[in-house]
Amino acid sequence: MIIRIESHPAWQGIQAQWLNLWRMPAYSLPTLIFPVAFYVFFGLLMLRGQALWLLCTFATFGVMGAALFSFGVGVAMERAQGWWRLLKATPVPFASILVGKLFGAMLFGLIIVVMMAVLAAWFGEVRLPRSQWLGLAAMLVAGTVPFALFGLALGLLLSPNAAPAVVNIIYLPLGFLSGLWVPVTMFPDWLETLAAWLPPYHLAALALKLTGQIPGSMTLHWLVLLVYTVVFAAAAWLGWRRFTGS
Amino acid sequence: MSCTIIEAENISHRYGPIRALDGFSARLDGGITALLGPNGAGKTTLIELILGIRAIQTGAIEVLGGAPSDPLVRHRIGAMLQISGVPGTLTVNELLGWFASFYPQPRHLDEVRELAGLSGLSDRRFDRLSGGQKQRLLFALALIGQPQLLVLDEPTTGLDPSARRGLWQAIRNHADEGGAVLLCTHYLDEADRLADRVLVINQGRLLISGTPEDIRRQVPNKRIRCRTRLAKGELTSFDDVISVQVDQDRVELLTADAEAVTARLLAADPALEGLEITGADLETAFLHLTDTKDLAA
Structure with missing residues (x-):
């Protein structure tokens, strides 16, 4: 049997997700522009010497936001509209719907990373070997997965009215406390200890280590992100069970 | 099929x-x-x-x-x-x-x-x-x-x-x-x-x-109201009357066949007054169905 990719439900789902985001600039543009604008302000205007460091942390902030908002808010809304119920009544494996959303969030993450990287290279005089540019992008895009699952859990467990507020409440403090705005070394000790428990801290640490900003092994950071991925997946599973009423 | x-x-x-x-x-x-x-x-x-x-x-x-x-x-x-x-x-x-x-x-x-x-x-x-x-x-x-x-x-x-x-x-x-x-x-x-x-x-x-x-x-989709001297027991015994309620001097009947019931009412009580026939919504109809008769059998 020949499987035609263009008529596969997963590919159709990815397309639908992209089209939907593309045609909703009121939602998409803030997700894309805000982290980049923050980076321009802090990384390229205020603290020019730290352009590479802040590229790593603000890009983490950007991909985290793309995943949290597209899943957290998007899922809660689609669920409330009855769209998910309708999809559930069809034979489509729900995984292909989620994969479509994940690719949408990853594409957004990639656009954010590329915009920041281009600005960093042009205006921040950031120079990296090609392998590191590519590695950085790949790492950050892969890093959207735990946040997408976190968003999915929130979107499944929260009401559509609560979801946008809760995601906003989580997003900024989580980024700040993970040292994405101010390095954790400038935090008081107890806050620095707290940061080491937060997932964005570890994604940013991976990016900083890849680009040689801080020394050390990446293993622990990957492991922590993996554990968070499992925890968020379990929470999403609980939300899914509640959604299906079992 | x-x-x-x-x-x-x-x-x-x-x-x-x-x-x-x-x-x-x-x-x-x-x-x-x-x-x-x-x-x-x-x-x-x-x-x-x-x-x-x-x-x-x-x-x-x-x-x-x-x-x-x-x-x-x-x-x-x-x-x-x-x-x-x-x-x-x-x-x-x-x-x-x-x-x-x-x-x-x-x-x-x-x-x-x-x-x-x-x-x-x-x-x-x-x-x-x-x-x-x-x-x-x-x-x-x-x-x-x-x-x-x-x-x-x-x-x-x-x-x-x-x-x-x-x-x-x-x-x-x-x-x-x-x-x-x-x-x-x-x-x-x-x-x-x-x-x-x-x-x-x-x-x-x-x-x-x-x-x-x-x-x-079987589903009473019409509501008949009137003032009549007929007793509740008598009204209940009419064919096609599914439920009867008495509210002070007025009675209220639910039926699926308003024409037949009205004809019988008028025949039994020529002095009947204030006749009113309206549609009953399903909520009302079902409420009476479950209250009065067990039709599931």
Whole structure:
């Protein structure tokens, strides 16, 4: 049997997700522009010497936001509209719907990373070997997965009215406390200890280590992100069970 | 027509303390079956169980010979649900194409647009369709997989009369081509016009099932009020009177045959006053049905 990719439900789902985001600039543009604008302000205007460091942390902030908002808010809304119920009544494996959303969030993450990287290279005089540019992008895009699952859990467990507020409440403090705005070394000790428990801290640490900003092994950071991925997946599973009423 | 489409056995379902279904059993064969009941009767829960949207708590359901969650069963079902907001930025064609990818042998997009009355709207975004067009698109999404069974939850709610008739025709066409339809509705006239068989559900139980004529005889859809000297016991003994209530000097009768009952009333009490005949909504009718007579048998 020949499987035609263009008529596969997963590919159709990815397309639908992209089209939907593309045609909703009121939602998409803030997700894309805000982290980049923050980076321009802090990384390229205020603290020019730290352009590479802040590229790593603000890009983490950007991909985290793309995943949290597209899943957290998007899922809660689609669920409330009855769209998910309708999809559930069809034979489509729900995984292909989620994969479509994940690719949408990853594409957004990639656009954010590329915009920041281009600005960093042009205006921040950031120079990296090609392998590191590519590695950085790949790492950050892969890093959207735990946040997408976190968003999915929130979107499944929260009401559509609560979801946008809760995601906003989580997003900024989580980024700040993970040292994405101010390095954790400038935090008081107890806050620095707290940061080491937060997932964005570890994604940013991976990016900083890849680009040689801080020394050390990446293993622990990957492991922590993996554990968070499992925890968020379990929470999403609980939300899914509640959604299906079992 | 005679093969079993849905078999539900002793289904109960609760949401916390609320009992949505309470020992519901029924068997559906082909043709158009209407599931009729007031709001809150348990219709939507039953549909969600049949479609595998919810997991079954107690009882068993077999749909087209398999489990509701089986993808091979779902390939043969098309569903149209209440409040289905689909992603508003997608066009009619994009949505139809996406849903077509879910099924092994989807209909041609041209064909399904034609069937659902969406010709000329291919590139219109969902959020720019009118209310009736949105309903028709949802109907088209239900038809796209060439389903053997169509499950429609209140499909004509919010439609104007001509759009409503159009959808009725499309539903009938599906049945004429040999498809089965489960139509959930709280409009008695919709069940009456379309269905080969009607299941009346209230408070999570099957109350009556039969042809639309059977149902019309048993569901009190008219309310007669008057002042009369006739006693309650006498009124209750009239044929076709389903329930009698006395409110001070007035009596209120529920019946399915207002003409016959009125004629008898006037014959028995020529001095009768203040005669008033109005339609009874289903909620009232079912309340009396469950209060007064057990018609399930």
